[in-house]
Amino acid sequence: MKILLTTDWYAPTINGVVASVLNLRRELMLRGHEVRVLTLSQTTHSYQLGGVTYIGSIGAGKVYPGARIKTAFSSRLVQNLVEWHPDIIHSQCEFSTFMIARRIAKKLDIPIVHTYHTVYEDYTHYFSPSKRWGRRMVASLTRWIIRQTDCVIAPTEKVRTLLLGYGIDREIRVIPTGIDLSRFTETPRPAKLLAIKNKLDIPEENLIMLFVGRLAKEKNLEELLRYYAKRPAEKLTFLIVGDGPHRGALEHLAADLGIGDSVRFTGMISPEHIGAYYHLGDIFVSASVSETQGLTYVEAMASGLPILCHRDKSLDGVIVEGKNGWLYENEQEFFAKLDLFLSSKELRQTMGRNAAEITRQMFSAAAFAEKVEGVYFQVLCGNEENKTMSCPAEISQQRAFPRN
DSSP: EEEEESSOOOTSSSSSHHHHHHHHHHHHHTOOOEEEEEEEOSSSOOOOEEEEEEEOOOTTTTTTTTTTTOOOHHHHHHHHHHOOSSSEEEEEOOOOOHHHHHHHHHTTOEEEEEEOOGGGGGGGGGGGGGGGHHHHHHHHHHHHHHHSSEEEOOOOOOOHHHHHTTOOOOOOOOOOBBBBBBBHSSOHHHHHHHHHHHHTTTOTTEEEEEESSSGGGEEEEHHHHHHOOEEEEEEOOEEBBOOOHHHHHHHHHHTTTTTTTTTTEEBBHHHHHHHHHHOOOOEEEEEOOOSSOOOHHHHHHHHTTOOEEEEOOGGHHHHOOOTTEEEEHHHHHHHHHHHHHHOOOOEEEEEHHHHHHHHHHHOBHHHHHHHHHHHHHHHHOOOTTTOOOOHHHHHHHHHOOOOO
16 A cells, blocks of 8 residues: 655654654555655755655744744645555645645545644644634634544543534544563663763652753643742752753743752653653653644553653553552642552552553554554545545555555
8 A cells, every 4th residue: 555644744853743643654665565754854955865755835833833834836846746546545734735635635635644643732822812712723624624634533531522512523533552572671781771870860769750841831831830849858859851942931930949959851862762761760640631642652651661651542441550550649649649659669660560561561663553543444445536446455466466
């Protein structure tokens, strides 16, 4: 099968959408498919490289930090994709590249599957003075986008419920995003972990309360800093890994709260090194309620870390209370569960093993790609207008003997 993935975000950008697309492309190719990517260039220059078509774009940071919009249709490069003739398009974003995907799909009369990654109503503070007006705009845009597609994939039941609330009438399949577990299951050498602790000036004996992610307002890190300031535990360091537009404000808050000496900000860590930082931690914490899935939670569990997070529907079925982590709703619950964790080394070890095992069962990249592939088969076989692929057997045969 020839599959075109379209996304406004791609490497070297680091976020959940990029991780999902990279993992999906790799695993689909391992399953014998030919997969290309259409994305936005980090400059106004358009080009093709390694099966990826980059369309020239400019920054749109006032809409959302790091966002970009295309500056040209780049008809020659898009025509190359048309001539390649994908069997199906899988869009991952709702803006610039979706519009190109829509044109290609109409020209070739092929279906679009769309993954809805982002709960935009949690980000209205970037583009709307009114949250209510922003939500209405998001719902209207979402309905228009999804009307152009044949099937929608939601990473969690939380997202499916949200889409149903917008009045979406397409089939919605819930498929949790998979990750490359091998990047997180291998334990780094103790000397490497000790070197990182020394570099960050963290006492060797300290336990580490870890957050990994983009430092943005919607992540609600202020809540965790204020909690930590009220009862900073002895021999405990709060390590915040990542970067983003809110970093300066968070560093100032930590200083104002008098905890600057026991909170560490690392800045951006490259993907090839992030696994070591997860293994440096002892418990993963988050106060965000804006996640559609929260891949950092999954990465942390794959690394053997229990989770302590604000209760959110994106974690339904992921956190088994008292087994691989805890959910809290207020300050009292947060401290009760953190104290329980700190009180027992045996409990920490048991919960860490449970976290890793649950992740292996639920979130492997291979299982993710297999489920998505099944959606492609279903859409293609159910598309009465598609005259060349009418059943899974024909699709499987073309996968084994791809078109030139």
